[in-house]
Amino acid sequence: MTRRTRAEMMEETRRKLVASARAAFAEKGFANTSMDDLTAAAGLTRGALYHNFGDKKGLFAAVVDQIDAEMAARARALAEAEATIWDALLAEGSAYIEMALDPEVQRIVLRDGPAVLGDPAHWPSQNRCLDATRAAVAALLAQGVLRTVDVEAASRLLNGAALNAAFWVAACEDPSATLPKAQEAFRMLAEGLLAEHAP
Amino acid sequence: MTRRTRAEMMEETRRKLVASARAAFAEKGFANTSMDDLTAAAGLTRGALYHNFGDKKGLFAAVVDQIDAEMAARARALAEAEATIWDALLAEGSAYIEMALDPEVQRIVLRDGPAVLGDPAHWPSQNRCLDATRAAVAALLAQGVLRTVDVEAASRLLNGAALNAAFWVAACEDPSATLPKAQEAFRMLAEGLLAEHAP
DNA sequence: ACCGTTGACATACGGATCGTATGTGAATAG
DNA sequence: CTATTCACATACGATCCGTATGTCAACGGT
Numbered sequence: 001m002t003r004r005t006r007a008e009m010m011e012e013t014r015r016k017l018v019a020s021a022r023a024a025f026a027e028k029g030f031a032n033t034s035m036d037d038l039t040a041a042a043g044l045t046r047g048a049l050y051h052n053f054g055d056k057k058g059l060f061a062a063v064v065d066q067i068d069a070e071m072a073a074r075a076r077a078l079a080e081a082e083a084t085i086w087d088a089l090l091a092e093g094s095a096y097i098e099m100a101l102d103p104e105v106q107r108i109v110l111r112d113g114p115a116v117l118g119d120p121a122h123w124p125s126q127n128r129c130l131d132a133t134r135a136a137v138a139a140l141l142a143q144g145v146l147r148t149v150d151v152e153a154a155s156r157l158l159n160g161a162a163l164n165a166a167f168w169v170a171a172c173e174d175p176s177a178t179l180p181k182a183q184e185a186f187r188m189l190a191e192g193l194l195a196e197h198a199p
Numbered sequence: 200m201t202r203r204t205r206a207e208m209m210e211e212t213r214r215k216l217v218a219s220a221r222a223a224f225a226e227k228g229f230a231n232t233s234m235d236d237l238t239a240a241a242g243l244t245r246g247a248l249y250h251n252f253g254d255k256k257g258l259f260a261a262v263v264d265q266i267d268a269e270m271a272a273r274a275r276a277l278a279e280a281e282a283t284i285w286d287a288l289l290a291e292g293s294a295y296i297e298m299a300l301d302p303e304v305q306r307i308v309l310r311d312g313p314a315v316l317g318d319p320a321h322w323p324s325q326n327r328c329l330d331a332t333r334a335a336v337a338a339l340l341a342q343g344v345l346r347t348v349d350v351e352a353a354s355r356l357l358n359g360a361a362l363n364a365a366f367w368v369a370a371c372e373d374p375s376a377t378l379p380k381a382q383e384a385f386r387m388l389a390e391g392l393l394a395e396h397a398p
Numbered sequence: 399a400c401c402g403t404t405g406a407c408a409t410a411c412g413g414a415t416c417g418t419a420t421g422t423g424a425a426t427a428g
Numbered sequence: 429c430t431a432t433t434c435a436c437a438t439a440c441g442a443t444c445c446g447t448a449t450g451t452c453a454a455c456g457g458t
Contacts (some may be wrong), residue, residue, distance in 0.1 A: 009425090031314070034415065044436075114310050119368075149384055156367040161442090168359075178352075189391045194391075208454090209406070233445095247408080255445075
């Protein structure tokens with residue numbers, strides 16, 4: 001009963017290519033990854049790649065999209081466990097910092113991503129993580145919790161701070177000891193947006 | 200009187216290569232820049248390049264170092280014009296955001312830099328910009344102006360926020376209108392580090 | 399001032415990779 | 429059952445990087 005429809009087979013090849021690409025890009029980086037090796041590891045050839053994804057960048061974008069979706073899903077889950085939107089915003093930030101400890105996220109999204117795809121906010125994946133932050137900031141502004149601030153600006157800066165912190169934590173010598181420092185510094189920065197705060 | 204010493208000629212060669220590389224990397228990006236074209240534009244060949252800089256990455260690092268030095272010098276000049284260290288810190292942050300509007304800084308330092316050279320804090324150029332921020336934060340901590348916070352963490356987050364803001368401003372549709380929003384949001388975040396602040 | 403040596407740079411070569419153009423066999427439609 | 433489509437493989441050309449080798453001017457000692 002290996003009765004496979006055409007669409008199913010194509011779906012399967014895309015799955016295999018993305019999985020293989022994700023591992024290869026994470027280990028060797030975008031530039032040092034050979035498409036011949038990549039496709040061979042997936043039991044295919046470059047023909048399948050160019051047919052399904054257009055070019056090397058297209059496959060990379062698909063991998064980034066997958067990772068971005070996973071990150072956003074996890075951040076959302078953690079944020080929803082919090083009682084207030086403010087706590088949710090902080091939880092999201094901390095979650096991003098933590099998730100960026102993953103070598104795959106590190107190398108693919110943070111290091112190679114901007115070079116290959118350009119400004120993260122313009123990625124095909126729409127950057128779901130940034131969307132979540134933006135929504136939280138907008139909600140807090142509406143509640144009067146925050147000082148008057150441009151939603152987009154605040155979201156971008158918060159996300160930038162978190163991702164850069166992640167970069168730092170991942171590259172330092174003792175990540176487990178550094179992580180809480182980064183998360184606390186992030187909380188302090190975020191508190192700068194509060195209408196009232198007690199130091 | 201074209202009496203040139205050997206060291207002078209080599210210096211001149213390096214100057215020409217770096218200048219040509221800076222233009223090419225800024226326009227086409229690291230990956231899409233051909234070393235043949237690059238050296239030819241400088242009136243040389245790849246031989247000169249590999250002799251002086253080792254490889255393509257070496258030349259790129261030299262360009263990054265040059266830009267980084269220029270950025271740090273400018274930020275320092277602006278910071279020294281301020282009356283207090285706190286104002287100097289804010290001025291530095293605003294300066295970084297402004298400078299990143301330069302397409303060369305944008306493409307070479309922010310986009311391609313991390314992909315080619317890895318974590319900015321580990322760059323050969325030592326990242327003079329980050330050094331300046333770290334010094335300011337440490338001084339403010341000693342003065343008791345800031346809440347208790349890890350110096351490295353705070354510096355990294357502030358710099359990350361500023362650079363990411365720069366990325367956003369540069370890529371948006373109306374940079375001149377967006378720039379002040381980014382700078383104000385940056386100021387608010389930084390104020391989160393203050394021991395006392397009035398919203 | 400002469401000459402052997404050094405070294406800065408040019409030239410030549412091999413290897414690897416990307417994107418396209420073409421071929422093929424199985425799944426689909428009529 | 430046959431013609432067609434199309435997902436993927438194969439073949440090809442072009443480019444580019446890094447190294448190995450060649451060359452000629454600058455340097456230092458006599």
